[in-house]
Amino acid sequence: MRAVYAQTLVDLGALDPRICVVEADLARATGTGPFAKAYPERFVNVGVAEANLVGVASGLSATGKKPFAATFACFASRRAYDQFFLSANYAGLNVTLVGTDPGVTAAFNGGTHMPLEDLALMRAVPGLAIVEPSDPVSLEAAVRIAAASDGCTYLRLQRKSAPELYPAGEHFELGKAKLLRQGKDLLIVALGALMVSEAKKAAELLAADGLEATVLDLFSLAPIDRAAIVKYASASGRVVSCENHRVTGGLGSAIAEILAEEGVRAKLRRVGVGADQFGEVGTQDWLADHFKLSAPHIAAAAKSLF
Incomplete structure (x- = not known):
């Protein structure tokens, strides 16, 4: 799934120079290395500093960029919640926060890294789009929808492979099951x-x-x-x-x-x-x-x- 996420960002980056990626030292895990190689001037690694990840992404959005900020879902939700709530959402900016390894897919990372409350937290953010794709095709659609949005999105992403459920090009919409x-x-x-x-x-x-x-x-x-x-x-x-x-x-x-x-x-x-x-x-x-x-x-x- 992360390969699809990464390639979709590369493809979107070729079409829209506003697309950028912000990482918290997890580019290998999230798969965004190809984006960094293709567009090094649009790739920022803030290090292991998740609150700063969201702060930097919000700043980029304030200057007209369309940032995708990615980290493990436990950090995206629990650790960077205040920054995402205020600096991105309350400010009316356009930040896509990507939370990977949700729930039990965190597996051997263990209980400290197993977000089982991130959806509850994100549901409390006014106007936030919350998307969790079920296969590679719906993931590509979710990334494209987030990139086209003018608001904030929380993209809950399983990194590991998932069975294909939909044919290529299947249409997806927010709020449509x-x-x-x-x-x-x-x-x-x-x-x-x-x-x-x-x-x-x-x-x-x-x-x-x-x-x-x-x-x-x-x-x-x-x-x-x-x-x-x-x-x-x-x-x-x-x-x-x-x-x-x-x-x-x-x-x-x-x-x-x-x-x-x-x-x-x-x-x-x-x-x-x-x-x-x-x-x-x-x-x-x-x-x-x-x-x-x-x-x-x-x-x-x-x-x-x-």
Whole structure:
């Protein structure tokens, strides 16, 4: 996924001289080395200083640039939150903050580097676009959408490879979910590469047991596709949310708010890391199973609605 992110930036950089990249000594991890090589005058490495990363990016935006500032999602959200909130968003600037290795994809970086609350934090920023692509095609689209935006974006990015779900050139919009599967018995709403993949597998497990699920790839958490959630939740009366994040404040909370505000009579099960759990060390697969994010656990949550 990071190779797609990097190449898209290189391509955009050739078209728009305002595109620039700001790194916090993680260019190898985020994959932006090719951009630095192609446009060295538009690449800034601030060192291991995440608050400064966002401050510099905000300054560049104030001079008319369109910066992409990248670091691990734990640092992008927790450590640089005040700078992103005030220096970028409150100031009405145009900064794309890229948070990599979200949730359990941090794997062997461990609990200190495992952001399970970044979506909750970012949902509290007024007017911020929050995007979590599910495959390489949607990632390229997300980068292009962010580059075309006049406001701020939080791009939650899994660095590792992800299965291709969409054909090249598939159109994506903020606030418009993608329908991956349609079924009459329940709705599964997923966000991001890991959870969309697991949600699709869970739907197959459920189908083998005679339960047909609608599966939505949300693409953007803010703005959120309220209409699609209301439509399919109303049709079945059963909803499962799937997020690589703590169950508090993120996707599940957003869906609960929508169901309550729209008066939708539907049961909801939230699949995510427990509200009282911190991150741990392990492989991504082990962590997904340990925190009950994997397909069998999603299927079990769905069955509990009946």
